[in-house]
Amino acid sequence: MSLFSEYLISGLLLIGGAFTLIGALGLARLPDFFTRLHGPTKATTLGVGAIMLSSVIYFSSTDQGLGISEILITVFLFLTAPVSANMLAKAAMHLGVRTTDSTEGNPWEQ
């Protein structure tokens, strides 16, 4: 493995780890349920994406074949993350979870 790819992999791992951490911090810091939904479902998309990319580069540069399965993991994650966020939001609206006072507009009930 060349020095360049080692730096690249470390950089991507650090970026991925940082975004995952920030997503988790958002869960603690943001004021209500709906805003907390944003932290973990999203900052994490980029975090996991960066970690997967570093894994692809690692396995490609150590001659163990191109890491296609990592790309598939990312694709499946990107397909399922919006659905789970949507289900959580719907459930919260159904239960009438309170929003913070600074929220404009209202969730509807149907």
Next chain:
Amino acid sequence: MLDRLRFPQPWLSLILFVTWQFLSEGISGASVVMGLLLAWAIPQITEGFWPEKPAFVKARRLPMYLAVLLWDIVVASISVAKLILSPRQPKPIFVCYPLQLEHPLAISILASTISLTPGTVSADVSDDQRILLIHTLDAESSEEVIDAIHKRYEKPLMEMFQ
């Protein structure tokens, strides 16, 4: 007997086949046979879930759309990360987005796109599929959000699905 051997959704079958080849370690005779079997069986089983067959008219625009989406995910992730780390409180808005798309698949792609880009989650779609309820984490006004989504995502999708 032979009419059972049809592929009601050729694109879905193709995607399933290719995905199976990726999942199995290396392409072999066994993986091709299994892939063909799955590409035939899964569309048959799930046919009932697709009352209207999805119809891509201009699928060649899809790579461009995905590239824009990927870029937006990166940019918006950074802005959400900045917001989380800064001490100020966010200004969340529930936006009622008036849909111009009519095809159910197009609407669900738009809703997923909105949820994937950080800062917005699509929460619900109205029963008549005309309004999408979106929760934004931090925005100045709902007009701004509607405008941005319409320009970046809905217009290209409309061109794809007409």
